[in-house]
Amino acid sequence: MRAAVLLFVIAACGASDQPPEFTDTGGTLAIEGCGYSITTRLGAEPPRVASDLAGSDPTPRLVHLGLVGDPRTSIVAQWRTVDEVTRSSEIRYAVGEGLSASELDQTATGIEFGYQSTGADIFRMHQAHLCNLTAGTTYSYMVGSPGHFSPVYTFHTAPDVVAHPDAEIVLGFVGDSRGGFDVWEQLVTQLVQRAPDVMLFSGDAVTIGITQPEWDEFLGRGEALFTSVPVVLTNGNHENNAVNYYAQFAMPGDQENFGFDYGFAHLTVANDTPEDPAALTGANADALRADFEASKAARWKLLMHHQPMWSAGTRHGSNLTLRDSWGPIVDAYHLDLVLNGHEHHYEVSKPLSNGAVQTATDNATVYVVAGGAGADLYDNGVGFWTQYSEKTHSAATIRVRRDSLVLESFHPDGTPIATGFSKTKL
């Protein structure tokens, strides 16, 4: 009898919710109710619906928001836990601003997956995907697991511009924080005060993409911003397509080349540092063209990628391969604004089309380099295309309304940079 009891206990232990061993194959999971899937890459586990397993310290940390689906009706909350083991993952939320934890009356289960880059450490991401939300609405939320939730934060869904033609959206924009996180923190404070709807980051958040502590510093110092504003990034040469980058930031499509509407703006994001360099002038250029074609009716068209096609910076200068390959596509679809980093300075171009300066902004594109989120500055320069350049750390906001687009830039101390860009379409 004792042997039978022992066998039963052993069998019961064997059937318990032991987590599967780490596998770095990546995988895909359809997100219920959202109509899209999440795919992880080599170096990460396949994503799974969260289980009840709690580790020694399930306290959530490094909470940040992302976008995968329609920003009018969906959002993604992402976080890790102190123990990196907890697999329990939940979001509680409700319509309204500044609600208390007890007022968050709706719940959704999250998904989770581990990833590994250098060393033996496994980092575990949690994501909670909320869909079927109401456009132009403020929500309060908290993430974590029973007994271990984050503070209550708020987020806002994108406006429905058909119902609200007066809607204004503000895009925060910056890049290249690597190695200068005190400056990055200053810019975050300035950006929080400007309450952007979406934060655009043009790459090189960290010096080495596979180094997790740098990412933790970037996210930790950006917490005041990222807990209430979804962040959309593009891969820089320092992220270098690291698994850490793709694991930590949920974004539409393949996370490299995609586009989405937000208010009256359509933003296209492109990877100009693909793993296969041939993709730059091949698949990625095709993806760019396809997204521009699909969005050609958009009122305002913006493109973000890392390396500038037009820059008078003395370190890297203009990327002529990109200019030759992507420039004609940008010109053909009359983009309004192209946003870059890579050069650690601030530069706004004159309106350009077919490589020539235009007198008017109609059907011409303005290129902005704002690679000054903290990295050591490079000397700025002046090219025939340069409207303004300054060797400075900076960030910018882009205010988009139906009839106007205004780019305003500022130093880390909040003082405005004299020259921005504005355009109206009547």
Next chain:
Amino acid sequence: MTRAAIALIALVAVAGLARADDADRAFRDAAARATAGDPGAVDAFEALGAARPVTAWTDDAWSEAARLAERAGQLDRARRDLEQVIALGTDPQLVRRARGALARLAANTGAGAWDAVAAEHERLVAQLAAGDPEPVLEQLEALVRANPRYPRANLVRLAIASGWERDDNRGRALAWYEEAAALEPGRHAWLEWLRALVRAGQLARAEHEIARLEHAPETDRASLAEVRRALDRAVLRAWIRRGLWGVLAVLAVLAAFVLRRDAGSWRSAARRLARPPLEVLFLVPIAAVLVAVAHTGNPLVAAAVRTIAIAGVLVAWISGAMLDAVAAPRARRVLLQAGLAVIAVVAATYLAVDHDRMIELVLETWHEGPATR
């Protein structure tokens, strides 16, 4: 409901739509004026904000008016317009932004007590990048001296410091960095001072300052670790630079001594040096082509290629003159001299690449692969 009541409701609805259309048009016109830089745009937005009845565009008009007023340095007017957004706002994001802008203005101006100083501060900073920065920096210096209790006084000090540094006045820049750092030990201004010390090559001073505050509770450790890495790199490179300059000096003395010995006198050595050896005649056109090609691309690379080309030609010239001074040089002598020439060129190449931090670009290329251009 009577027919009259229905007609009245319809009339009110139509009138409301007409008012919304009018407001929409007025907003669009004001926005176009703002884009054109018309200072009257702020009045137009305020007029639309004040018009009654309230429409969907009312809070937007006040919001735009506030933004333009702040941009023009009219901070009190901006504050009043922002309060209108908060009072009348129907878009929660617009209201949130108005609250944020009010909080920012309050922090920058001490709730309005420093409006004039803040406006002057921002006006001068905006002028810094245009034209001669020196008079603007001096005005900023006067501003901070006259208003040391201005909430952003330390940020003004940092702006002055970086302005002087960009203007190549390192001494004045470091003095301002130090003054700002003293008020923020362990934090941003102090870190900026350390970075400036590293850039200026004052490595011992930076080392001393780091040791002084490394373990202080207020110190921003993650950022300090970055500065520490930059300092360690700078120290290592300074040692390498000094070593290589030493090698070049020894080789130069050795070359002079050997040339004098082989030529028989200093006069004869000088005569041999005045005539370009055959290898220089081959090398110069190649170097010229390399320099010309380099100048079509990255300016940092171009400067390094120019320096390396000049150093290569000089080494070839001296080495050729030395060999010409010997009637029948032995193979061992030729090999030894070629080896020393290679060492000299390698040393000059490193020094050229290290200049202007181009070495960072080389290392980035090493780590990340060549950038497409």
